[in-house]
Amino acid sequence: MPRMTAARAAVEILKREGVTQAFGVPGAAINPFYKALKEGGGINHTLARHVEGASHMAEGYTRTRPGNIGVCIGTSGPAGTDMITGLYSAIGDSVPILCITGQAPTAVMHKEDFQAVDIAAIARPVTKAATTVMEAAQVPGVFQQAFHLMRSGRPGPVLIDLPLDVQQTEIEFDPETYAPLPVHRPAATRPQAAKALAMLLAAERPLIVAGGGVINADASALLVEFAELTGVPVVPTLMGWGTIPDDHDLNAGMVGLQTSHRYGNATFLDSDFVLGIGNRWANRHTGGLDVYTRGRTFVHVDIEPTQIGRIFAPDYGIVSDARAALTLFVELAREHRDAGTLPDRSDWAASARRRKATLQRRTHFDDVPMKPQRVYEEMNRAFGPETRYVTTIGLSQIAGAQLLHVYRPRHWINCGQAGPLGWTIPAALGVATADPEASVVALSGDYDFQFMLEELAVGAQHRIPYVHVLVNNAYLGLIRQAQRNLDIDFQVNLEFENINSPELGVYGVDHVKVVEGLGCKALRVTEPDALLPAFEEAKKLAAEYRVPVVVEAILERVTNISMGVQIDAVNEWEPLATDPSHAPTSVLPLEL
Numbered sequence: 001m002p003r004m005t006a007a008r009a010a011v012e013i014l015k016r017e018g019v020t021q022a023f024g025v026p027g028a029a030i031n032p033f034y035k036a037l038k039e040g041g042g043i044n045h046t047l048a049r050h051v052e053g054a055s056h057m058a059e060g061y062t063r064t065r066p067g068n069i070g071v072c073i074g075t076s077g078p079a080g081t082d083m084i085t086g087l088y089s090a091i092g093d094s095v096p097i098l099c100i101t102g103q104a105p106t107a108v109m110h111k112e113d114f115q116a117v118d119i120a121a122i123a124r125p126v127t128k129a130a131t132t133v134m135e136a137a138q139v140p141g142v143f144q145q146a147f148h149l150m151r152s153g154r155p156g157p158v159l160i161d162l163p164l165d166v167q168q169t170e171i172e173f174d175p176e177t178y179a180p181l182p183v184h185r186p187a188a189t190r191p192q193a194a195k196a197l198a199m200l201l202a203a204e205r206p207l208i209v210a211g212g213g214v215i216n217a218d219a220s221a222l223l224v225e226f227a228e229l230t231g232v233p234v235v236p237t238l239m240g241w242g243t244i245p246d247d248h249d250l251n252a253g254m255v256g257l258q259t260s261h262r263y264g265n266a267t268f269l270d271s272d273f274v275l276g277i278g279n280r281w282a283n284r285h286t287g288g289l290d291v292y293t294r295g296r297t298f299v300h301v302d303i304e305p306t307q308i309g310r311i312f313a314p315d316y317g318i319v320s321d322a323r324a325a326l327t328l329f330v331e332l333a334r335e336h337r338d339a340g341t342l343p344d345r346s347d348w349a350a351s352a353r354r355r356k357a358t359l360q361r362r363t364h365f366d367d368v369p370m371k372p373q374r375v376y377e378e379m380n381r382a383f384g385p386e387t388r389y390v391t392t393i394g395l396s397q398i399a400g401a402q403l404l405h406v407y408r409p410r411h412w413i414n415c416g417q418a419g420p421l422g423w424t425i426p427a428a429l430g431v432a433t434a435d436p437e438a439s440v441v442a443l444s445g446d447y448d449f450q451f452m453l454e455e456l457a458v459g460a461q462h463r464i465p466y467v468h469v470l471v472n473n474a475y476l477g478l479i480r481q482a483q484r485n486l487d488i489d490f491q492v493n494l495e496f497e498n499i500n501s502p503e504l505g506v507y508g509v510d511h512v513k514v515v516e517g518l519g520c521k522a523l524r525v526t527e528p529d530a531l532l533p534a535f536e537e538a539k540k541l542a543a544e545y546r547v548p549v550v551v552e553a554i555l556e557r558v559t560n561i562s563m564g565v566q567i568d569a570v571n572e573w574e575p576l577a578t579d580p581s582h583a584p585t586s587v588l589p590l591e592l
Helices: 006-016 028-040 051-064 078-082 084-092 119-126 136-151 164-168 190-202 212-216 220-230 262-269 289-293 322-339 346-358 372-382 395-403 424-434 446-451 453-462 477-486 511-517 528-545
Strands: 003-005 021-024 044-047 070-074 097-103 129-132 158-163 170-172 206-210 234-236 273-277 297-302 316-319 388-391 412-414 440-445 466-472 521-525 548-554
Touching: 003 006, 006 028, 006 136, 006 158, 006 164, 006 170, 021 051, 021 424, 028 070, 028 097, 028 164, 044 453, 051 070, 051 078, 051 084, 051 097, 051 412, 051 424, 051 453, 070 078, 078 084, 078 097, 078 119, 084 097, 084 119, 097 119, 097 136, 097 164, 119 129, 119 158, 129 136, 136 158, 136 164, 136 170, 158 164, 190 273, 190 297, 190 316, 190 322, 206 220, 212 220, 212 322, 220 234, 220 322, 234 262, 262 346, 273 322, 372 395, 372 466, 372 528, 388 395, 388 424, 395 412, 395 440, 395 477, 424 440, 424 446, 424 453, 424 466, 424 548, 440 446, 446 453, 446 466, 453 511, 453 548, 466 528, 511 521, 511 548, 521 528, 528 548
Parallel strands: 021 044, 021 070, 070 097, 097 158, 129 158, 206 234, 206 273, 273 297, 297 316, 388 412, 388 440, 440 466, 466 548, 521 548
Antiparallel strands: 003 170
């Protein structure tokens, strides 16, 4: 039997589980693993500037392609605690990432040794499993189980903590005979699918709500086929955006309090039946459940048994992987089609399209300083259907979800549940690493951008190009808007006069200088007509220099973006589109 260190055995397992890329920061307690990583070969490693950044890079890497599992690595103590945010973000959005941490030697773990902390206990609430491996011979089994857990059922992250002496201990392990464990995913039965479909066919105005589970299951094509067979309009959730192209006749728009469309909310409120697939009824999608559920019948399909009934009790629930359920739905719908028993949904679908063509928000403003809506209008012009957008939270993300267009799965890569500031830059680097030839465009407000901007140096060092659109109003815009309800405007101003860049006025941080100092390229735009040329120049610079390129748009200080407390009571703060010229990049031309 071959002998090797437990660390080397772990590296060999990573390779046989399909890992080719890792992100991390070495340190004393994880150095034996890094030695094994170097000697084992076959896994590229990207050195982050912050271990939280490494965890978000791993997230972006996983989210980009079906089957990817991002790996992040850090040393003991604060490295692990810094990656907790990435683990929380991953479990909230059902994203499998593997976090590997170093640990003090087993003999001193409970003696207040330097940087010795029970990271497994800390990580357990935000992982599918968190284990400190106390015996070297258990390392292969723990890693094998980690990949089994990450891929089975509802996907999610795992943490493995490796004490220094465990990493260095030699064990018997034969990599050539290693095989991954079979993945378990629950599947709907034909009678279950038939009952759900019968309920849908009996409805007059049905909708399909497609969540991130459809994308996780790589089942978007099946979802579209099912919608086309039945003629039922589709509402993608924020995490499911891209399952059906925005310009598809059956895309009814998004529903919710913030990241939603006027026409999406209106169509939902007119519906009488909802089939939710791979979604979790998030509160910013539903708003108040009294309004959301009133007058509607619900069927919920989800891979996680405890998700059924968690938010509200559906009329019928099915525990199933989205691909397995949709395969049966398509099969049954074809049988109904061939038997001539599918209802005609053309009038209902046409009504959804009419709303899409009439209930639009205005994007075209010529104001200086710029309104943010104009930025998204020009982004629609500059960046095509192949663009992978990356963003996390804030008014920038909310307005982007309302006004941008997404046409493919995994082309809106968004941190949905956790929403940590600073996520966008490292996640975009992970996305661009996973798909080096892609058009990757990140979107941040100024505060999100400032949280982890040191990771731009990673893009410069490792030649990872992408375009980052930075909308700057020197404000915590979303928090300022939320404070209106309390009649305050407190501790949300980022403005100051920069003594080194007086030309900025009160906009404070000179992002162009900072970005250039980190080895990247940056452009500043102050007038709306300069946005499109700047985006085109940014694409050229990214291709030429192979580094991140930031386009900073200087916005008006205060803008209120459409949102509300109920899906039937969204506040539209800005003038709405009343002429086709008001929304020139909308999916459908405005109908008056």
